[in-house]
Amino acid sequence: MDGVSDAVDGAAGADGGGGGGTDDAEGPLPEDTVPDPREVTRKPTTLSAGLAMLSAVVVMALGGMHSVLAFGIGAMGLAALAPAVVLGSRTAADVGGGILLLAVVATGAVAGEVVVLAAAVATVLAWDLATNAIEMGEQLGQEADTDRAELVHAGATLVVGTLTAATAFVVYNLATGGQPVTALVLLLLAALALASALRL
Amino acid sequence: MSARSRPDHERADDDATDAVHRSAVGDDAVEEEVADESDRSTGVAESTERPTGRWKGVSALAMILGAAGVILSRPSLLLGSVVAVGYLAYVRAVTLPEVDVSVERSFDESNPDPGDEVGVTVTVRNRSDRVLPDLRVVDGVPDPLPVVEGSPRLGTAFRPGEAATMEYTVSAKRGEHEFAGATAIVRDYAGATERELTLDQPDVLECTPSVDPTREVPLRALTSRFTGRVETDDGGEGLEFFATREYRRGDTLNRIDWNRHARTGELATVEFRKERAATAVLVLDLREQAFLREDDEGLHAVDRGVDAASRVFTALLETGDRVGIAGVGPEEVWLPPGTGNEHWARARELFATHPALSSTVADGRTSVTLRTRRLRKRLSPDDQVIVFSPLCDRDVLRAARLLDAHGHLVTVISPDPTTEGTPGRDLARAERAARMADLRGSNIRVIDWAPDEHLSTAIDRAARRWTA
Structure with a gap:
């Protein structure tokens, strides 16, 4: 080829092609070249990624208001979630979600019900949105217009969490008016029974 | 799927959903018509539902918060686990909606030239009366067409009857390109299950080069017996004065130089320079090695060669020359020299649709020696040859010299695919320059384009050098 390989390109770079599944094999983006507009950047979408980080900050802040330990663990969770939503690693997202969960436990050791409920919802939100950003990035790429799907998803998760938390809080307050310990145990049993009935 | 009955617009209710529907689509009659049209065109093939498994971690959340609450005797943590259970119930409760969507695709230019940027607008419409919380659509852009702007991918949510559009721009390449259909993934609210669908919407983008002839192609002085425009060193019928000679019986009266007869009393006949047509065979380098371009964006040298050949072909036909086409590549291309409208139509079809002349890279090895030998057998002795090649290896040089040695006058039109910046690129460029000098040294004309x-x-520039 007489060294022309610099100028050689095979088939015209193909975009789309109807793949779209998560199984699209994509090589890593060469770092030293200008991004090719035809190439799909399969990195987490920015909107969900940003919202996930925001939720993680909320978890950290709620913990920080009550204990230094919870704040520290929350910061670790935030630090684990950041590479997940920048690079697109599911494992990092799961690890980040797990650490945030520990931060909720640390918060719950000292804080009241409202704070713990809010922190639990924020933890689920952070983990769910990070996963959604990664999946959306893998399927559609960063260039695609995905804002609306992301917002609807984030909104649904937030509303469900808030409703559950509010209902739980109201029921708890009504129940603890009389017999706090029994109410708690019953609530726990109900939760576990529901979880096993749902086989999840 | 697509045959699902549409919500009945005539029914006199003013529920919110219907109102949304109306406002989104405007006039019912028009909408009905559009829907009917897409009923025919948009088919939906579905795969089975599959769980995404992305909510699995939530049961761990329930267990851990609950356990921690019991161990630490903290009612707040126990309460926190209720949130997780709530999410589990939510994931369990949501169902995947029925999908009834139509896809319409439009191009802002129906018959673009190669290299033109064509805007594509894809409209996806939810035709069911249910909300689609998460639909991800990837349009089936044909492989050879690079997307230069925008993205053929869309992720959105639909209210009933709502439509969403995505716009992107592709760079047109020669040939017929079929946009097969869009691939879509629908998810429920929680994203717990998803289903992949194919939204069938075939559209064809046809890109035939408009063959504006290049102004004039400098042919070399080897001609046929047909009248044409190549000036010969031979006297006879023509326009330009060539010589006078002694009168011979049978010469026409209006050719006799009467002035001379009046002066000297001798009869002499005026001869004009004969103008003859040439026969040219355009030889296209279609080998894998010729698919070169200076960056990831531009056209391949083969594309540019085919484009140049189509222009040269038209120009030569217009001036009355006979033109043929031959291809040196994995697949054989041969159009014997000819003239006339029918020949032009045949050539146009060949340029537009012949698979070997398409923009996709040719697979397979080509024996240049074998192809040249076969080409040489097909050429008649007077044919001249115009080669379209990026001149990026020595095989072409050998072929050109061989044709030249057999008495065919060879002109090479060479689209330049080289660039500079790295040592490798500089080397490639220098080597190509050396090959051109080599060809010029052996009496072969080279047009560097x-x-x-x-x-x-490019032709003008080269022609100046030849006459100088």
């Missing part, structure tokens, strides 16, 4: 240059400019 830069990427951003007009073909006629």
Whole structure:
């Protein structure tokens, strides 16, 4: 080829092609070249990624208001979630979600019900949105217009969490008016029974 | 799927959903018509539902918070686990909606030239009366067409009857390109299950080069017996004075030089320079090695060669020359020299649709020696040859010299695919320059055609050097 390989390109770079599944094999983006507009950047979408980080900050802040330990663990969770939503690693997202969960436990050791409920919802939100950003990035790429799907998803998760938390809080307050310990145990049993009935 | 009955618009209720529907689509009659049209065109093939498994971690959340609450005797943590259970119930409760969507695709230019940027607008419409919380659509852009702007991918949510559009721009390449259909993934609210669908919407983008002839193609002085425009060194019928000679019986009266007869009393006949047509065979380098371009964006040298050949072909036909086409590549291309409208139509079809002349890279090895030998057998002795090649290896040089040695006058039009910047690129460029010098040294004309240059400019520039 007489060294022309610099100028050689095979088939015209193909975009789309109807793949779209998560199984699209994509090589890593060469770092030293200008991004090719035809190439799909399969990195987490920015909107969900940003919202996930925001939720993680909320978890950290709620913990920080009550204990230094919870704040520290929350910061670790935030630090684990950041590479997940920048690079697109599911494992990092799961690890980040797990650490945030520990931060909720640390918060719950000292804080009241409202704070713990809010922190639990924020933890689920952070983990769910990070996963959604990664999946959306893998399927559609960063260039695609995905804002609306992301917002609807984030909104649904937030509303469900808030409703559950509010209902739980109201029921708890009504129940603890009389017999706090029994109410708690019953609530726990109900939760576990529901979880096993749902086989999840 | 697509045959689902549409919500009945005539029914007199004013529920919110219907109102949304109305406002989104405007006039019912028009909408009905559009829907009927897409009923025929948009088919939906579905795969089975599959769980995404992305909510699995939530049960761990329930267990851990609950356990921690019991161990630490903290009612707040126990309460926190209720949130997780709530999410589990939510994931369990949501169902995947029925999908009834139509896809319409439109191009802002129906018959673009190669290299033109064509805007594609895809409209996806939810035709069911249910909300689609998460639909991800990837349009089936044909492989050879690069997307230069925008993205053929869309992720959105639909209210009933709502439509969403995505716009992107592709760079047109020669040939017929079929946009097969869009692939879509629908998810429920929680994203717990998803289903992949194919939204069938075939559209064809046809890109035939408009063959504006290049101004004039300098042919060399080897001609046929047909009248044409190549000036010969031979006297006879023509326009330009060539010589006078002694009168012979049978010469026509109006050719006799009467002035001379009046002066000297001798009869002499005026001869004009004969103008003859040439026969040219355009030889296209279609080998894998010729698919070169200076960056990832531009056209391949083969594309530019085919484009140049189609222009040269038209120009030569217009001037009355006979033109044929031959291809050196994995697949054989041969159009014997000819003339006339029918020949032009045949050539046009060949340029537009022949698979070997398409923009996709040719697979397989080509024996240049074998192809040249076969080509040589097909050429008649007077045919001249115009080669379209980026001149990026020595095989072409050998072929050109061989044709030249057998008495065919050879002109090479060479689209320049080289660039500079790295040592490798500089080397490739220098080597190509050396090959051109080599060809010129053996009496072969070479037209070096830069990427951003007009073909006629390149020809003019080269022609100046030949006459100088």
